Amino acid sequence: MIWLMEPFHYAFMRSGFLAVFMVGVTCAVLGSYVVLRRMAFIGDAIAHTALPGIVIAYLEHFSLFFGALCAGLLTALGIGWLSGREGLREDTAIGVLFTGMFALGILIISTARSFRDFSGMLFGDILGVTFSDLLLIAIITAIVLIVLALLYKELELTSVDPSYSAVVGLRADWMRNVLLVLLALAVVTGIQAVGVILTSALLVTPAAAASLLTRDLFRMMVLSAVFAVSSGFIGLYASFYANLNSGAAIVLTGTGWFALAFAGSRLLRLKRHKST
Amino acid sequence: MKVPRFAYSRHRHGTPSPGVAALECVDVSVRYPGAERPAVHDVSLRVEQGSRVALIGANGAGKSTLLKAAVGLLPVSSGTIRVHGSPPGGCCHRVAFLAQRSDLDWRFPMTVRRLVLTGRYVHLGWLRRADREDDAIVDRVMDVLQISDLADRRIGELSGGQQQRTLLARAMAQEADMLLLDEPMNGVDAKTRQIVREVLRALSQQGKTIVAATHDTHDIEFEFDKVIHLSCGCKEEAGSIEDVTVSAANALESTAARIP
Numbered sequence: 262m263i264w265l266m267e268p269f270h271y272a273f274m275r276s277g278f279l280a281v282f283m284v285g286v287t288c289a290v291l292g293s294y295v296v297l298r299r300m301a302f303i304g305d306a307i308a309h310t311a312l313p314g315i316v317i318a319y320l321e322h323f324s325l326f327f328g329a330l331c332a333g334l335l336t337a338l339g340i341g342w343l344s345g346r347e348g349l350r351e352d353t354a355i356g357v358l359f360t361g362m363f364a365l366g367i368l369i370i371s372t373a374r375s376f377r378d379f380s381g382m383l384f385g386d387i388l389g390v391t392f393s394d395l396l397l398i399a400i401i402t403a404i405v406l407i408v409l410a411l412l413y414k415e416l417e418l419t420s421v422d423p424s425y426s427a428v429v430g431l432r433a434d435w436m437r438n439v440l441l442v443l444l445a446l447a448v449v450t451g452i453q454a455v456g457v458i459l460t461s462a463l464l465v466t467p468a469a470a471a472s473l474l475t476r477d478l479f480r481m482m483v484l485s486a487v488f489a490v491s492s493g494f495i496g497l498y499a500s501f502y503a504n505l506n507s508g509a510a511i512v513l514t515g516t517g518w519f520a521l522a523f524a525g526s527r528l529l530r531l532k533r534h535k536s537t
Numbered sequence: 538m539k540v541p542r543f544a545y546s547r548h549r550h551g552t553p554s555p556g557v558a559a560l561e562c563v564d565v566s567v568r569y570p571g572a573e574r575p576a577v578h579d580v581s582l583r584v585e586q587g588s589r590v591a592l593i594g595a596n597g598a599g600k601s602t603l604l605k606a607a608v609g610l611l612p613v614s615s616g617t618i619r620v621h622g623s624p625p626g627g628c629c630h631r632v633a634f635l636a637q638r639s640d641l642d643w644r645f646p647m648t649v650r651r652l653v654l655t656g657r658y659v660h661l662g663w664l665r666r667a668d669r670e671d672d673a674i675v676d677r678v679m680d681v682l683q684i685s686d687l688a689d690r691r692i693g694e695l696s697g698g699q700q701q702r703t704l705l706a707r708a709m710a711q712e713a714d715m716l717l718l719d720e721p722m723n724g725v726d727a728k729t730r731q732i733v734r735e736v737l738r739a740l741s742q743q744g745k746t747i748v749a750a751t752h753d754t755h756d757i758e759f760e761f762d763k764v765i766h767l768s769c770g771c772k773e774e775a776g777s778i779e780d781v782t783v784s785a786a787n788a789l790e791s792t793a794a795r796i797p
């Protein structure tokens with residue numbers, strides 16, 4: 262059992278575990294809504310479009326967090342503004358904006374002539390988190406969890422029945438905007454852990470695995486967090502001992518959980534089928 | 538009635554004044570965005586407080602559209618709608634709307650009881666949780682609609698009739714003065730039909746206003762004080778809107794005759 266404790270001798274591993282714990286909880290809990298409201302594509306888009314924000318922030322020397330957040334919010338608002346106008350469907354609006362923003366990010370990187378500086382953003386750098394990163398992640402985690410708790414019944418109602426909520430004066434589009442802002446916040450933490458390209462995996466995969474195993478929203482959130490955090494820990498161990506890319510290892514572990522959950526739910530269904 | 542500390546909508550009007558119509562439409566037209574023809578065209582009607590009115594007409598006649606406009610889900614392109622004297626959406630806590638079942642995401646992980654409880658949210662508003670009083674109301678309406686045994690069932694596991702009773706339970710839990718029902722009998726089993734009919738009669742006896750849109754005419758004839766025909770949403774077309782008012786005495790008689 263010594264090998265389990267070994268990584269904790271290093272400060273960067275301790276911060277890595279702490280960060281991955283908070284990021285896992287934030288993304289997984291929010292991810293439950295992403296999965297249930299079929300927002301996976303927009304989550305992915307917000308994650309990818311953070312790239313130009315981060316790159317500009319890096320080159321202009323202001324906070325990367327701020328850059329990513331602004332780009333994410335801008336995308337979310339842009340998608341909301343564009344979809345429905347001139348008969349454009351939302352997924353089309355997402356597809357156009359997100360690839361455009363991502364390309365803009367790559368273009369700016371190429372003018373900076375150094376891809377190396379940005380590999381941490383593209384592929385994540387959970388072992389490089391600083392104290393201020395940890396503090397930021399902690400604040401975002403607190404904000405996301407508190408807002409989700411306070412607006413639980415409203416988010417639930419607008420998800421299940423948006424037209425009834427509109428009838429009682431609760432505007433579903435506002436709730437959706439709240440979710441988008443929280444998504445943009447969560448994505449910033451996810452980028453730190455697994456990078457721009459794989460962040461949507463943290464939002465979707467654990468929650469998708471949980472959705473196969475439970476039919477209760479709260480339980481789904483808890484289970485999803487368990488999947489995400491355990492994926493994070495296993496991924497960190499893998500990267501410590503096998504020198505693998507930590508972000509990819511974390512995401513692949515999550516994919517493994519999903520495969521197990523899928524097999525488990527099929528088996529359960531077959532068994533139930535036989536017994537009846 | 539409970540008043541929320543932080544209401545979802547700022548428009549909350551006081552108690553209904555006696556002479557005001559529960560629902561009044563004057564030359565109302567409603568057009569879906571991008572549609573060429575309005576779905577409802579120049580419709581005028583008046584529903585008195587405490588009356589039971591059926592809106593009948595074929596599919597596409599504009600019945601649902603008119604109800605949606607009355608609760609503020611669709612904007613009115615011309616004319617005026619007054620609900621208890623206020624514009625649509627102006628006193629949402631006093632109007633319960635039973636939408637068609639397809640408007641919900643039934644796959645969302647939620648129990649039947651929790652869905653019925655959402656009928657109380659308009660009285661709770663932001664940040665307030667359901668208390669014992671709300672729970673008692675939910676228990677009562679679920680009992681009336683005979684879905685108490687389904688309380689912990691997922692909404693995705695219900696049959697069509699059970700779904701309809703769940704939604705009607707929610708509408709009742711809201712304790713509104715007027716119920717707007719969109720196709721309440723559509724695709725439901727005989728048991729649900731019977732229960733819904735009894736519940737509507739009981740609500741009417743409590744003085745609630747009931748407006749039901751339906752294309753199913755044979756079942757409703759004697760349950761309503763007034764029947765309004767809507768066809769193609771337009772007034773121009775022959776016989777488009779005629780008040781086939783079952784005379785009050787006749788209606789009362791037939792209602793009385795049906796109560797065992």
